[in-house]
Amino acid sequence: MKKQKVRPKPRFTRNRAVAIGAIAAVLAIVGFFGYRALVPTNGSVPVLSFPMNDFIKATHGKSGYFYLSQTSGSVKGLRTSSSNSGSQINPNYVYSKGELVSFHFINEDYDTHSQHNFNIDEFNVHTKDLGYFGSETVSFVADKTGTFNYYCSIHPEMKGTITVEQ
Template identity: 60%
Template sequence: MKKKEKRPYRMTRNKAIAYAALAAVVATIGYFSINATIPANGTAPVLSPPLNHFLKATHTSKGGYLYVTTSPGGAKGIRNTSGAIVNPTYTMSKGGLQTMHFINEDYDTHSAHNLNIDEFNVHTRDLGYFESQTVSFVTDKAGTFQYYCSIHPEMKGEIIIE
């Protein structure tokens, strides 16, 4: 029985192109993955898990334009008839990573809405009906801060950092 002769590995043009394309895809995924972990008021990635808060913009004929949440995590305020908290006050711990998941569910008027927390450099774009945006930030200051919609000044609430 004859031994199979080992052929030396040969890099062809097609293999080189495939490896280069694979390296470019991996580098792009890595770049966006690292940038996704940088909070709005930070310059370096934060790898700890955030506390999530869910907030939606809506409109009612009786209440006008409102922020509403159904997530109980740290939110307090007046509940409407459906059990959701209107213009909630959030209590958060200093030094924690927080994530605000914001969605425009203004079915009545289809108006644009945004979310702003100036002290933590949190500013979403103006979201059209059923658009959403997620913003992460570090609560690096203690105190009471206001969040608001720059389009509808009556939409506002508070964040208390302890």
């Protein structure tokens, strides 16, 4: 009687090829968006450094609409006009030239549920119009010296300045 040769199971099956293709697609998508997240709004290449993080919210009170800093006064970026290190209304920020800056903006206008945005034209910083409790983070490189205005295009009274020093 002749012995039949047993064929080994193939190592690369169709299911494995599909799984490897799916994993490669997910990694490519994560890589693409990860790369894009490292590119500041006024740049074209990724910046691999830790940003100055400032937290600012849009709100409403008895005096009208305003930005409120959620960054402590002891942090380098915030210039306070008093010895109070708590929240500041329409705060002024100070940065060094070449510094990577991230603004974490949130709309906490509970009173009117109005839309708000955050803009700095000179650094191409523009958030979407955010509804109540909407948030967005924008990063930019402070590559120009001087004093620049930030503002809400919906409510002109919401404004402040950032200063970039040499």
